[in-house]
Amino acid sequence: MDDFQPATTAEHLLWLLAEHGVEHLFLNPGTDSAPLQEAMATLAKAGVATPKVVICSFESLALAAAHGYWQVTGRPQCVFVHVDVGTQNLGAMMHNMLRDRAGVIIIAGKTPYAEEPGAPGGRSHTIHWQQDVPDQAGVVRGYAKWVMEITRPGMLARAIGRAVQVATGGLPGPAYLMVSRDVLMDPPAPELGRTTRYAVPRPPAADPETVAWIAAKVAAAERPLLITAKVGRRAAGFHAVTRLADLAGVRVIDLAESGCVSISTSHPMNLLPAADAQRAVEEADLIIAVDADAPWIPRFTRPREDATIVHIDLDPLKTSMPMWTFPVDVAVTADGPTALGQIADRLEEMGHTAQERAAEASRAPAAAGDGPITGAEVISALNGLLRPDDLVIEEAVTNARALHDHLERTEPATMFGAGAPGLGWGLAGAVGVSMASPGRRVVSVVGDGGFMFSVPTAALCLAAEAGAPIMAVVLNNDGYRASRLPVFELFPDGLSATRGDAEGTRFSAPPDFAAVARACHAHGETVTDRSELPAALQRGLQAVESGRSAVVDVHILRD
Incomplete structure (x- = not known):
C-alpha cells in the first residue's frame, strides 16, 4: 500500500523484506519473535504485502529450505531464529x-536491553538473563559473510538493504542480523528509508586477453580436461560446458560432491566412472578447474608435471580454506558460467571445429541378482520412473558416487545437493527446491543416517506447512557406512577390518522410517524385496503428485 505507515519497527521490518523481494520468512518462533508475529497479523489485516510465513519446528531445517530455494532461484529468503540457542x-x-x-x-x-517496569518488550523472563551471552554472533562468525546488530529503528532500512545486497552479490553467503524485541517494539524511524539502489554486482567476466590465451591453449591441447563441481547450478554453466565439450573435445569431470550436473550424463565427453576421471587427471596436458573446491585428491591422483593448470573461480585464492594449495599456473577471478561462455565464444571466432569424441563408456548399473538390493538397483529403478524435468536432491553419502555415475540427468538444473558435507540437508533442502518449483516432482535420495540427521518429523511437517511435497528415497544400509570405511582404510589389518565392522557405526534398534512418515501424514512404505521396488517408488511419486509427501525406505546391501 502506497500510504503504508508502520506502527512499530517490526512492521517496518516485514515491509522492508517484501520490498526487497524476499518471498518467504522461515520462522522458528520464540519469546523474541512476538513483535513480528503481531506485525504479521496487523499487516495482513491491512492488506500490506509481507513475506509468506513458513513455520519451521527446527532451525537447521529452516536454513536448509532457504538454501534449497536459493539454489533454484538465486533469490535470498529470510530465516528468523531465537537468540543464541x-x-x-x-x-x-x-x-x-x-x-x-x-x-x-x-x-x-x-x-x-530494557528491564525497568513498563518498558515495551523489556526483560520479563529468567531466560532473558540466561540468554544474554558475550558474543552471540560468534556462534556463526566464521561462516557468516556479514554480521550486524540493529540497535535502533533509524538504521533498519539500511541494514536490511545491505543484508540483501551482501547475501546476493559477489561471493554470495549468509547475512546474519540481530535485533532485540524491545527495538522491534519501538516506533519506526520517521523516514522509512529507501529500498532501491542497493546494486548487486554483475557476475565478473574474464578479461579478453586471458580468454584468448585460454582458448588458444584449449585449441592446441591434445588432452584438454575441464573439472567442475558447481558451474552447472546455472543453466548458462551447463550449456557453456556442453559447448566446450562439443567444440574442442574437452573431456569433463563433473565432481559428485556438489550434487548438481554440469553436463548431460549421456554426453560422451562426461567422464563419469571414477577410474576414468582419475586417469584423465594424470593424462591431461591442460586442466581447467572451475568452481571446484577440490579438483582432485592428491593422495590418489596428480596432474603430470608439464600440464598447464588454469583455475577459474569467484575466489581463486580460496581464502576461507587456509591450506588450499593445489598447483595453479593461471588463476582467473571470474564467474564460472560467464568465463566458460567467453572461452567457447572465442573458440567459435577462431573457427575451431568439433573434435572427435571419445567413445562413451557403459554406465548401466549392475543387473539385479540374488541377495540384498543394491544401491545401483535403486538408481536403475529411478531411471525407469523419473522424467527428464523431475528434480533430484542428493544426500546419499557413500552411494553418492554411484548415484552421480548412473542416474540419468540430461537437462540443466535438475539435480541439487548441499555442495558441502553438513549432513541433514537432504529433506529440508528438497522442500526448499519444491517451494521454488511448484508443479515439479521432487525426489530426495538420502542415506538412513542422513535421513535421521534431517530431523524427519520436522522436515515432513515443514513440507506439509509449505505445501511443498517431496519423495524421500532412503538407501538404508543400517548404519553409518561413511564412518565405518575410514576405519578400514586407516587400519586395513586391524580388528575392525577383520570382522567387517566398526564400533559406533551400526544401529541396533533403528526407527521404522515408513511409520515415521505415516505419523507425519505422509505416505510411507518399506521395501526389502527387489520385485516390489518399482511399484513402491511409483506409489511414492503418485503421492507427491497428489500433494502429499512420501518416504520409501529401501533396505539395501549392508556391508
Missing part, C-alpha cells in the same frame, strides 16, 4: 551455506 541450532547448515556460496538473510532475536 536458535542460532546454535542452525548448526552444520551454516557450513553448507558458506561452502555452497548460498545467499540467505538470517535474523536472530537478541536479549532485550
